[in-house]
Amino acid sequence: MxxxxxxxxxxxxxxxxxxxxxxxxxxxxxxxxxxxxxxxxxxCSLKVADLLKDRHSQLSYYPDPNCTELRETLSKLHQVEPEQLVFGNGSFELIALIAHAYLEAGEESIIPYPTFGWYLNVTLQMNAIPVLVPLTEFAIDLEAVTRSITDKTKVIWICNPNNPTGTILDKESLLSFVEKVPESILIVLDEAYIDFVEKEYFNTIDIIKTHENVILLRTFSKLYGLASFRIGYGIGSGSLIQRINKIRNPINVSYTAQQAAIVSLEDExxxxxxxxxxxxxxxxxxxxxxxxxxxxxxxxxxxxxxxxxxxxxxxxxxxxxxxxxxxxxxxxxxxxxxxxxxxxxxxxxxxxxxxxxxxxxxxxxxx
Ligand SMILES: Cc1ncc(COP(=O)(O)O)c(C=O)c1O
Structure with a gap:
């Protein structure tokens, strides 16, 4: 064997x-x-069904490795530079890429728990050490997370809103947490469910404008109903995104996924x-x-x-x-x-x- x-x-x-x-x-x-x-x-949007009908001639080509059109659309939408975006075969892939680009064996990866299970899996893939920080009253306890930081901490995974509890962090606690975390530690803000937040929430994209050690993850699988297409994206500083891009399978997002994402964004x-x-x-x-x-x-x-x-x-x-x-x-x-x-x-x-x-x-x- x-x-x-x-x-x-x-x-x-x-x-x-x-x-x-x-x-x-x-x-x-x-x-x-x-x-x-x-x-x-x-x-998902009926525009996606229309799209699938008449794009047959494109399917034998490799898709655009750069997701150029979608990149431009999202860069305008979120008011970030095109180079600040990285696309993945769902955010599952992006989470794994982040671990592969940043986590060394023996380094610590802080995971408030219970949360999305993939953070633990990718931590172990890298022989890094998961540090599970229990939720308080079903919500991520950022003070406890801050207390768990050591010299070995490399990545902190914050699922906001948190799956499976559905809780969300308030603006003040999140901003003050980001201020406190040393710049040598990567904070991953997984916002797979951010589109569903009912009450007024702040624009978290502002965080990455002032903090180079933060990456936001978004997905087309939830609000847009494109889970079977497999497409998600990360937003962060250009240098952070570039590191992830280096180890990305260059052709990781299908043509139909890119096109479906573009038309879905238009369907208000x-x-x-x-x-x-x-x-x-x-x-x-x-x-x-x-x-x-x-x-x-x-x-x-x-x-x-x-x-x-x-x-x-x-x-x-x-x-x-x-x-x-x-x-x-x-x-x-x-x-x-x-x-x-x-x-x-x-x-x-x-x-x-x-x-x-x-x-x-x-x-x-x-x-
Ligand atoms: C918090 C969270 N992040 C990421 C994902 C993965 O999403 P994607 O379909 O973009 O890979 C999920 C899927 O349920 C999730 O709950």
Missing amino acids: VKERSGVEKIAPYQAAKSLESVKREYGLTEIIKLAGNENRLG DFKQRVLENNRKSLHLYYSELEGLGLKYIPSNGNFILFQAGMKGEEAEALFLKNGIIIRNGSEFGLDGFIRVSVGTYEENVKVLEILKKNIIETRNQEE
């Missing part, structure tokens, strides 16, 4: 949400609703529909969960974390039996909680009905 590089044996396989296909086969179901991957249940109606559905759905959850006496965490994303009134695995099984895939909080160390992605309004109603019916039946059995 060929022995793997040292350190690889420590990596647990990344726990992706169950796929539609695997659940259909395992449970013999034909209709499945997947609310486990924080995808967009309203689909679609964006507004998604945001409206997200807002209405989250408020439906809040009022129904309050009625049921179940604790929930108000969300700034397109998902909600709440107590299911039963063990996470029981809830997972209950929903699977009913053709719905959700995420068991035990996977993130939050037993008794489940994370459910926002669905169409009707899908959310269905989730709540299943939950309600189960709780009533259990209470009746106990009486």
Whole structure:
């Protein structure tokens, strides 16, 4: 047997949400609703469907390695230089590239926990040392993160809003944290869900204008519903971006992904529909969960974390039996909680009905 590089044996396989296909086969179901991957249940802009119809002649070419047109569009939109952008095969790829460009074996990588699981995986890939800092009241505790900094700290991963809890950092704490962190440490602000924040929030892109050690990550997988295309981007100082670019697979973003991103940015109606559905759905959850006496965490994303009134695995099984895939909080160390992605309004109603019916039946059995 060929022995793997040292350190690889420590990596647990990344726990992706169950796929539609695997659940259909395992449970013999034909209709499945997947609310486990924080995808967009309203689909994506119809402009993307139009685009796919008539671009057939382009598909045999390698795509533009520089994502030139999209780069120009985003540089105007965010008021940054084109060289301050790096594109990835989803932000999954960018997170790995950051680890590969910056983390040395033995250096520390601070990860507030629970959070998006990929930061831990890429840290271990580099034989770096993960330093997990527990959340306080489901939110990232920046003071605790600051206290965890040592001479060995190299990268700090801040998921804002945080997946799976949906909490967001307030402007003052985030800015003062960035001020306190030494310039020799890279701060990654993963903003996969920033588009869903309902209340007024500040423009975090301003941070990178004054701090060369900060990179922001954004994705087209969530608000724009382009998860299957695989496209995300990073925004940072030119020199930081250049380092990541050096180790990037030069042709990492497909032609269709680049084109789909461009037309999606133009479709304001679609964006507004998604945001409206997200807002209405989250408020439906809040009022129904309050009625049921179940604790929930108000969300700034397109998902909600709440107590299911039963063990996470029981809830997972209950929903699977009913053709719905959700995420068991035990996977993130939050037993008794489940994370459910926002669905169409009707899908959310269905989730709540299943939950309600189960709780009533259990209470009746106990009486
Ligand atoms: C916080 C966070 N970052 C990054 C990603 C990966 O997104 P992408 O589809 O752009 O790879 C996800 C996916 O769920 C996520 O939750």
